[in-house]
Amino acid sequence: MKIYITAILKVNPIYREEVMAVLLQMVEESRKEAACIQYDLHQTMDDENQFIFYEIWTGRSGLDAHNQQPYIQVFGRMAGEKLQEVPQIYLMERIA
Numbered sequence: 001m002k003i004y005i006t007a008i009l010k011v012n013p014i015y016r017e018e019v020m021a022v023l024l025q026m027v028e029e030s031r032k033e034a035a036c037i038q039y040d041l042h043q044t045m046d047d048e049n050q051f052i053f054y055e056i057w058t059g060r061s062g063l064d065a066h067n068q069q070p071y072i073q074v075f076g077r078m079a080g081e082k083l084q085e086v087p088q089i090y091l092m093e094r095i096a
Contacts, residue, residue: 035062
């Protein structure tokens, strides 16, 4: 069963460029993963420090493997210090 994810991140403005570089690397590397169907990064139009990922994965095992990748671990280590708040992450299944 496919897994759909929306993740909302609010970056501390003083770390914006540094975090943006990590986010873009996550996009580049994640799209290479076999279980990745879609991995898109968006920036809200009214706040340059708010980013939203939209992802589709082939299933739980692929998502679990993704979360163990070094580039995801780098983001996890920096998130507590360089984000304004805890990311909001929604795992979903498509119903229509």
